[in-house]
Amino acid sequence: MRKFLSGIYLLLLFAGAVNAQAVAPDWGKIPAHPRLLLLKGEEESLRALVKTDASWKKVHDEIIRECDSILQKYPLKRDMIGRRLLQVSREGIRRIFFLSYAARTTGKKKYASRCEEELLAVCNFRDWNPDHFLDVAEMTLAVSIGYDWLYNDLPEKSKAVIKKAIIEKGLLPSQNSKYNGWLRGNNNWNQVCNAGITYGALAVYEEQPQVSQELLLRALTSIEKPMAEYAPAGNYKEGYSYWGYGTSFNVFFISALEKIFGTDFGLAEKPGFMESAAFYQHLISQSGLPFNYSDAGGLEGLQPAMFWFANRQKDPSLLYIEKQYLQESKFNARTNRLLPAALIWANGISADNITLPKVKTWSGKSDNQVVMMRSGWQKNQGIYVGFKGGTPSVSHGHMDAGSFVMDANGVRWSADLGMQQYNSLESAGLSIWDMSQHSERWQVFRYTNYAHSTLTVNNHLQQVKADAPLIKFSDDSLNMRAVLDLSAAYAGDLTRAQRGIAIANGQYVNVRDELQAGDSICVIRWAMLTPATVSLVDGNQAQLTSKGQKMILSVIGLPDVKLTTWRTDPPRSYDAVNPGTTLIGFEVTVPANTKLAYNVMLVPGEGITIRRSDLKSLDQW
Template sequence: MDHLIRWWRGAALPLFLVMLLQTGVVSKLFSQADSVTATAVVGDHPRLLLRENEEKNIRANIAADPVWQRMHKAILEECDKMIPVPPVERIKIGRRLLGKSREALRRLFFLSYAYRMTQDKKYLDRAEKEMLAISAFSDWNPSHFLDVAEMTMALSIGYDWLYKKLPAGSRAVIKTAIIEKGLNPSLDPKNNGWLKVEHNWNQVCNAGMTYGALAVYEGDPASSRGIINRAIKSIVRPMEEYAPDGAYPEGYGYWGYGTSFNVLFLQALNKCFGTDFGLSKRQGFLKTASFLENMTGPTGKPFNFSDAGERGGSLQPALFWFASSLHDPALLWVARDRLLKDDFAAFMNERLLPGVMLWNDGIKINAITAPKDLIWVGRGRTPVALMRTSWTDTSAIFVGMKGGSASVNHAHMDIGSFVMDAQGVRWAMDFGAQDYESLESKGLQIFGRTQDAQRWTVFRYINQVHNTLTVNGQQQLVKGYAPITGYSRQPSFLNATVDLGEIYKGTLVKALRGVAIVEGKYVAVRDEMETADTPVTIRWTMLTPADAKITGEHTIELTQKGRKLLLKVAASGKVVMKTWPTAPPHEYDAANPGTVLVGFELAVPAHTKAFTVVSLLPGNDSVTAVVSPLSKWPSAK
């Protein structure tokens, strides 16, 4: 353990940590990790992501495609804007330094790329200035370890990529900071709970620590191997969450976080050791690129369930790694559209953007063809079904539906919820995330996963404002789980079904939902319920940005941007059509302007079977919508 104690030398260590190190308790973190052995050779700097002289491959890709020429130029122009800007400062927002860590990673990844591609000293000098300023911080906020992870990765990329050109004195300062403010705090049990979790924290923190260990590897190979082997063993936990089909439990936004850092981790291993030790072959992981691509509708908006944003306009550099690894350019169809149509200035806030240049594999953007499948279904902790009538028609119908559980990290009580695009606009929407600091600053504990957690006092998180059912005004059961039970690729009746029984256990004996695109013309949502010993009132809601008008006993007309959609209900009993405001009930809730909840209520007696069918008819109220019982729906289990 001497090498670990050396790493801690000079820090003001609590006595119990010194005792842990000396008695070998901490060594248990490393005792079973031997993927990287003592004979491993990592090679000279630069060793992270882009080896020496590999710039020539990027230059060849730039020369061969005008899109990559534009991207390269845009990155350099962004770096030029950074030159006069002061380095980031250690300013926390609430309990987080994360915003500064992310900006540091953006700047140092961009600037390091710019120097390696141009050899222009202005980029080297500016990156050195940034790294020295960050190295002088008192710490990188280890109490919220994501901050440390991203800051460590930022300095590690800059240190490694610019190593041979940095003055010796600067190298020493930066290396010491990586060790003392990045790697050492990860050995403290009070900071490294992320080693045992199954979500994005594990992926991001293990990636950051691995980059730090690889950057300073030659100084103490044994300690670096310990950090890397610990990560290889630990990161299996979140990678298991992609099984069996690639659906990422935390949704669209956190796919961009957790999966991107997972890819950075795997690529670092491959570059340094020639292998990722079989990690990328774990069940479901390589399939997850299809999950992300199918999550975007023809409006360009994602299915933003859980804590995700409504906008989907940024690029995901990790997708280029998947497309290259799988030799499947069709995975970049959505990215292709953005690269051909969007102003590249919109991408400059993506801190991992240089990864697009590293991983595009010379793909000709104009040669990318559309995916063939019109439906994608992923089982797992948060199962989803994503279906559409076309990949190339911007007016196509798109529906995304989810099952799962509110107990998943970052989940909402949105089990059974769906979104819908048609006619180039989104009709059924999701609020998505609320800024964490806006809630935490009011004293809320928003990451609890129990039924009585404060999280479920937040308006945007509860089932009453999602496109699902509410029974007797009650919240969905957090411990329940809803699997997708079947689906069909039949073009005239694309559909998926989900069993919501556990979500409403105690009030309903049975709760099934099916969502279908019928004849490529409209969407049908069929719910089948059976009540227990007491009567219930079932509330069916759909959140929309459209103007809503109740036009009959079974209809609501929605209008937006000169387009119309008719919501038409058939049911086993009398329904009461309703709209509900989305004004937040608490002062800590985010405002929700320009939205309304539409739907109906249905009273169902005890011991009764009931059904509702909601037809969502884009621009056409003349269709006679008839949808058979779910047991008759075509289905592949």
């Protein structure tokens, strides 16, 4: 009876998991070890790749060098930072993935022996910290790859310890409702946790086939929730860093299914998912800096998942940025724990075959809309603008509606501070995951409109639940432009607020605001966060300098305006410092129910004339 009921459960679970074109898993297809990502004998293709391609040989050699460095370190210990073990789990992936890769591609026993040592060390932790389940998920994925890839070389005693840990420290906690709320989530937690637990289930399939099947089918159902968020155009609402996190693990999940079952069960065809690779590519400017809105960190460097997308779409132009990383050896092997996957997903593609992208703009409707525009793709040439709409209420959101980054000729003139490390804020007792209007999250300087290149009205915060939609967009090469409606973000102070940004003739940037005050007087602050030096301010015009270059910022339409600067010193003890940055802008007082319109021109270099035709109203854009 139990077997019969379990079979019905599996069928019902799977019925909601996949589309009509998909097929049910053929459990008989599960091969012997190794089965995750790289089947038995497939390491030969990697050996051939690094012998014939100089760029990939550099990546391979860097991984091997890091493995030699790991040999000199002590095995990992269960060291918590605040409530997280995540830094240990991530280093666990890096060490175990790198070492098992080295063992398979070089055949040298020293790497397999050290990988076994790392595996046993983490498997002897009392747990993998299920209270913060990302820690469990990443550790489970790490241990599963090591166990699977070295299965035929590990002593039976070690295998027993490792598979027991996968089951008891990974799979069983994932079935506990106390820890598995991520199953219902629609963000990176769902993607990472489902990938990690699925790797665990597939690694120990022989030990508990029925449970492993249930976990895989559960994952196929659950992971559709975050994948639905890519629709319709590929915009990943959590931004640059979390695309690199959530989407990478989503690709790990799909890649394992494809390798074992010969199908992804229709997941890659989910609306917007494949298009998200172009979204991610457009987040990087010609200067190599990311459009780092919301909780984004620094530059990620080579992104393995992009090779999976490029191969799947047969579009090598998606790898134009990755080509630069390959050529410049920006592999980040000490931090890029997923790096070996780049060689696996490269599928033999050479940097020589990666072509220049044709499209220079990106826009997409979503819960957290952004626009990216550039005058070209050549490194350190031309202008780049990333323009942020959307809402602060999404996962990892900031009060940054209307903010923008701008680069010209390899220099970032308008910037975003990005994220502050969570532990520094949690240690101060702040409840930073409450996204309500009066949450302590909005006491953090970097999270507010005060610290972004946008407007502040009456010194008020933006409205958390507001949305700033994209209402106009053009990819005209001579006048790329986009308009956002910011009115809801300033509800209660302004009755209308629209901001347009254009790259005019590929030479300069025009920021135009059209505003209307509400029923009382308003003080409007226009600000731009810049890492440049503000070297001269004269009324409505200022000169900025950086890296030997100049840019003129001028205000047109406000005759008596006077530009000024504000410091970015942290206002509270728990705020991160913001060295080398300044806010430049102006304040203007607007009577009740009064309309206001002006342009702020950002003109890099010298000898460029502003066209009067660029000063027209937004309804003519």
